[in-house]
Amino acid sequence: MNDPEPLPQPTDFSESDPPRETAAFVVSLDGFDGPLDLLLNLARQQKVDLKSLSILRLAEQYLDYIAAARRLKLEVAADYLVMAAWLAYLKSRLLLPEPAAEEGLSGEAMAALLQLQLGKLETMRKMAAVLMAGPRLGLQVFQRGQPEGIRVLRRSLFECSLSELLSAYARQDQHRAAVAQLRLAPPPVFAIEAALQRLSALLGGMPDWATLEAFLPADLRTAFDRRSALASTFAASLELAKSGRVALRQARPFGPILLRRPELP
Amino acid sequence: MSDGQSPLRVLEALLFAATEPLDEATLARRLPADLDVAALLAELQAVYAPRGVNLCRVAGKWQFRTAPDLQYILEEERQEVRRLSRAALETLAIVAYHQPVSRAEIEEMRGVGLSKGTLDLLMEIGWVKPAGRRPVPGRPIVYGTTDGFLEHFGLAEIGDLPGVEELRAAGLLARSAPPTRVAGGESLPMPTAVDSSEDA
């Protein structure tokens, strides 16, 4: 692949027929990509290598061609006319003896410039053809039709610094402090301690069996308050029974719970 | 295999370039008529058997495939750095400072319910682990930090975490905050609903 290949043989790139002999032909500029393209086509008619091309003859051919086109009242684009003027000047420089004290390029140098320009263009045309004819992917060579590809497994890596952790702790700690200050109101339940106190105080004046309900506070507004007071008073009665300060009685399951002062021995 | 157009070379190229598995009839059409395609395929299969790419018969058709033992080569792990949500960060901090700590205690301290994913994520990352049960009614699971946690945060032991007093000195804790103990002391109202925005 790295060996320089020999340059390919010149290929005919023109998509339209090149102009035939200068005498009788249909003059058309439609098929040419500009004046250099026309010059290259004319040069090919000399059937010599571009290096041994007669630039003087090429210039004459071009001028004849443009003259023929104008005789036929064909529209000749400005580019072609500019090139014609330049070639007419080149022709005069090539034919007339060079002035002694010369400024700018000599006729020979101008001819060489044109020759190089034509050579470059022709080379690029050859190389385009070589490239397009070479082993191209998807045309002459193929990559794998069903590549499996690489599967990407994404994995999360959590990043967290110590200072972030500490700030988080501080943040929730402050939140907690704020919450603690807001929640100073006592819970709305009837505490067992309160029930114990109330029950102990009332038992003294209860010589006979009385229902548990009778010991509940009078100011219970909601059903929740009532249930809470009932539960706490019941728990308190058990606590007092354990220490022998109250007697409990229930005749049947779910029946009313009765309590009184224990009988003294 | 040395002659330029050997049928094995042709088979190789055809199977390589094909965009789908090829059956023997299709392959035979591209080869000189008198060849035993099945035998050639068996030969090619043998040639590739020890290699990184194998010739496989799938559903009656033929296809090159990466050798099964090299499948791992075709997997690329890509790590994505992610940040913890605020809920996860605070939960982690509470576990670190108050371990062993139960879910209910974390919720109590944060004043908001903990979505299921938060503790799971911290355990999946490997920073938090269950650390037994508390011997109280309900026997709740308590959580603590892992060795991975210590490694990640560059701590020799959990006692190396800056103390509450140091945090306060650093201005991280509000001075007005009363020192609260988790298990005992005054208890805060328990959260009820799980905040759905808490997802880690």
Add this chain to the structure above:
Amino acid sequence: MSDGQSPLRVLEALLFAATEPLDEATLARRLPADLDVAALLAELQAVYAPRGVNLCRVAGKWQFRTAPDLQYILEEERQEVRRLSRAALETLAIVAYHQPVSRAEIEEMRGVGLSKGTLDLLMEIGWVKPAGRRPVPGRPIVYGTTDGFLEHFGLAEIGDLPGVEELRAAGLLARSAPPTRVAGGESLPMPTAVDSSEDA
């Protein structure tokens, strides 16, 4: 090649499975650190050289491709390509061989104006890209070829363009001398009008 996880097998599998050419750094990352990937690739290339599938270096990367001499077999795989106009072909060749090259330089070389669509088309195909600006008055954009160009034409690097050394030796790749054309009419006339038939 008989041991299970030989690096050649791994390289083979990676390159077979890849959807695009892989560079040596990517391959090295998947192999044990102490291996000479370049040497292994050369070895693998030699192993595959006589086969129907070859290991090729394209755009500085590596890819398995079918052997060029088997193209006639693979005609059915051929992808339809759009035909490029002569203007587009010449422009592509000029960009490839003379890069970085400005639009004006392309026009000068072809002796005709370039329609807007031509460079756009080459960029759309993915073969040509802008490659900075030339530090001269007007700071014209210059163009060069892409890795996609190298991959499509099977070139390891731009220096592998056919005939590039000979053309350089023949002076056919030298940029024309900076415009001294101010003085007289000696230098070649520059194209002025855009040929409207140029549309690719």
